[in-house]
Amino acid sequence: MNLVTRRSILKATAAAVAAPMFIPATALGKGGAVAPSERINVGLIGLGARCRRIAGDTLKNVPSINIAAVSDCLPSRLDTFTAAVNPDATWKRYTEFREMIEKENLDAVMIETATHQRAWIACNAMAAGMDAYIEKPMSLTIAEGREMVQCARKHNRVTQIGTQQRSNPMTNWACGLIQDGKIGTVRRVKTMNFVGPVAIPGGMPKHPMPEGSDGTKWWDTWTGQAEFHEYNANLFYNWINYVDYDGGGRSFGVTGWGAHAYDQIQNGLGTSDTGPVSVTLMEPVRTFDAGMSDFHRDTDDDPAAALADEPKEISGPVGRCIMRYENGTEIDFGLTNDQGPSFGAVFEGTEGKIEINRNKVASNPKELTQNDENPGLLKGSQNNPHIQNFADCVKSRDKANADIEIGQRSTTICYLLNIARAVGKVGEELKWDPKTERFTNCDEGNAMLSRQRRQGWELPS
Incomplete structure (x- = not known):
């Protein structure tokens, strides 16, 4: 369900049900808070160092975004990411992003994976009706990038590529x-x-899988479209x-x-x-x-x-x-x-x-x-106005500062x-x-x- 649809349902429900005597100020968006009906439910995909920075800036500075779920194919990162970014978080955790977008009521995804994984994830998410913030570079090849643009246009999705200077x-x-x-x-x-x-140099040895993995499954998922090599930490x-x-x-x-x-x-x-x-x-x-x-x-x-x-x-x-x-x-x-x-x-x-x-x-x-x-x-992080612009455009349906064609x-x-x-x-x-x-x-x-x-x-x- 997209943001507009969910918001319409919430408004219709509010009109049909008698209002309670006392309503928390946060529910109405008072005191600087954003009303829940106006928040954007977002899923984070790829929980490495870059995502930690993006998530931290989002939580601190973009209150209109609600991080509802996180996903990474390496299971141990679900816990280490949460502990580092927000130990009290109640967001759902998934090792398979497709399960996340099927089960969660998301408006958008923020994709901070390795470059070779971004197009496949972004196109599947956009085809499922979600807007997408995509780390740069957005694609592994020129032809792949063009397919991403066509997918965004076909499904009328708002996109933002992570070239933050476009919002400076x-x-x-x-x-x-x-x-x-x-x-x-x-x-x-x-x-x-x-x-x-x-x-990739030849003769790289096969390494034991990292602690907290699920055997070879996660590595096959991580490899994605690329040629498969045996796991090596490098x-x-x-x-x-x-x-x-x-x-x-x-x-x-x-x-x-x-x-x-x-x-x-x-x-x-x-x-x-x-x-x-x-x-x-x-x-x-x-x-x-x-x-x-x-x-x-x-x-x-x-x-x-x-x-x-x-x-x-x-x-x-x-x-x-x-x-x-x-x-x-x-x-x-x-x-x-x-x-x-x-x-x-x-x-x-x-x-x-x-x-x-x-x-x-x-x-x-x-x-x-x-x-x-x-x-x-x-002042502050370069991420702040860029993520805020994405959030604003998810609501307005305008093109973001670093729209996917620009990317x-x-x-x-x-x-x-x-x-x-x-x-x-x-x-x-x-x-x-x-x-x-x-x-x-x-x-x-x-x-x-x-x-x-x-x-x-x-x-x-």
């Missing part, structure tokens, strides 16, 4: 300056040369680095911080519903160790400096690329860790420059961004980089059609737009 007032304001021509015509955008994923805990499961997700990775940075390019250029028309690899691909702690200084004002304790074992393929848009704007993916905005880009126009980073903007001339119109730094286009940029590097044709322009989402001169690249899914893990048609 200051960065959106700076993107508006660029779109309004405040730096003239944008000729070039300089952004980060993030590392891609690596292949695969499970470092999945974000491997091409089977992600596009280069941790820290200075293409689909990790790159998904945020490249989304800001799309936002600034006003190209959120389209994409580039070509990508060119400018140098041979090499392996690069992107351990940020070796680059950022204590005095560095890049927001990434605050994350200097992240693991250093972030090694993968890099290769500077150039993308071009139909209007001639050139995107140079060439900056390294200590050279530019880790969560954004530098926009170079005919009349000035603007740098957009997470919770930071700068410009030349300085007066463009140093004035009273600047909304200023976002598809930004994710596509990430995978175009990986594909250009994998094809490896230095100096050769691979022409891309953003309407058909295919290369027009590279069959090898087109073969990488999708992957064969393991039997039983096909997306719903």
